Amino acid sequence: MSASTIRxxxxxxHWKGVDVLVxxxxxxxxxxxxxxxVLFDGTDxxxxxxxxxxxxxxxxxxxxxEHVHNVMVIRGSGRCVIGDExxxxxxxxxxxxxxxxxxxxxxxxxxxxxxxxxxxxxRDRPQLPDVxxxxxxxxxxxx
Amino acid sequence: MSASTIRxxxxxxHWKGVDVLVxxxxxxxxxxxxxxxVLFDGTDxxxxxxxxxxxxxxxxxxxxxEHVHNVMVIRGSGRCVIGDExxxxxxxxxxxxxxxxxxxxxxxxxxxxxxxxxxxxxRDRPQLPDVxxxxxxxxxxxx
Numbered sequence: 001m002s003a004s005t006i007r008x009x010x011x012x013x014h015w016k017g018v019d020v021l022v023x024x025x026x027x028x029x030x031x032x033x034x035x036x037x038v039l040f041d042g043t044d045x046x047x048x049x050x051x052x053x054x055x056x057x058x059x060x061x062x063x064x065x066e067h068v069h070n071v072m073v074i075r076g077s078g079r080c081v082i083g084d085e086x087x088x089x090x091x092x093x094x095x096x097x098x099x100x101x102x103x104x105x106x107x108x109x110x111x112x113x114x115x116x117x118x119x120x121x122x123r124d125r126p127q128l129p130d131v132x133x134x135x136x137x138x139x140x141x142x143x
Numbered sequence: 144m145s146a147s148t149i150r151x152x153x154x155x156x157h158w159k160g161v162d163v164l165v166x167x168x169x170x171x172x173x174x175x176x177x178x179x180x181v182l183f184d185g186t187d188x189x190x191x192x193x194x195x196x197x198x199x200x201x202x203x204x205x206x207x208x209e210h211v212h213n214v215m216v217i218r219g220s221g222r223c224v225i226g227d228e229x230x231x232x233x234x235x236x237x238x239x240x241x242x243x244x245x246x247x248x249x250x251x252x253x254x255x256x257x258x259x260x261x262x263x264x265x266r267d268r269p270q271l272p273d274v275x276x277x278x279x280x281x282x283x284x285x286x
Binding site for chain 1: 148149150151152156158161182183187188189190192211213215217225226228230233234235236237238239240241242259261263264
């Protein structure tokens with residue numbers, strides 16, 4: 001009972017009984033140095049709460065989908081692309097990724113970017129940009 | 144667009160554009176020194192993510208309901224009652240409150256207890272203990 005009721009924080013953004021997973025199980029979409037931990041799955045809740053950590057210099061896949069992402073930064077700092085905007089991110093900042101909006105999360109060079117992400121348990125699969133879109137979106141992140 | 148997409152952390156566990164609300168809108172259930180902030184509402188997501196903060200010496204209502212609570216501590220420390228168990232809580236600890244299980248969150252005397260709580264957007268109303276139950280559960284928290 002206790003095992004499923006309380007999961008103690010067990011070090012630096014690791015939890016007892018929570019596995020550190022690869023970011024994505026399949027596909028060829030580009031990303032770099034991202035881990036995934038499922039803090040609360042959708043067994044008895046219509047949403048999941050995951051913790052993603054992007055190592056310094058890393059980034060998540062640039063993608064979009066119909067379902068909304070609700071994100072809260074809880075470690076480090078970085079930047080995100082949401083549509084055609086780039087935002088600096090720090091601990092406790094909140095990000096809502098609207099439906100069908102390109103988005104990517106990037107850590108800076110000095111520290112990781114760790115964030116919670118709440119999503120519906122039943123959700124559509126991400127779409128990837130074509131080459132032209134990728135180039136246009138990539139320009140947003142140039143120094 | 145930016146206003147709803149990014150909500151910057153705006154001080155000590157306050158966010159730009161997020162109101163600090165009373166803990167409960169109605170009823171006579173006992174609680175002490177608790178605030179509520181809705182970080183993500185259920186407009187386009189089947190769940191809500193709220194931030195509750197219990198001031199030093201404060202506590203939430205002792206209650207139970209059919210819906211599950213998924214909790215993550217993000218500030219301070221304290222204790223929780225979950226069923227007939229009492230657990231110490233610190234930052235980043237995770238708590239799952241199962242259906243129809245009595246629960247209460249309490250801050251210690253020295254610092255607040257702040258936690259995220261994910262719940263279904265559509266959920267049943269809390270039930271309160273009768274006097275006998277309240278006394279029995281209260282004994283769990285005696286020093």
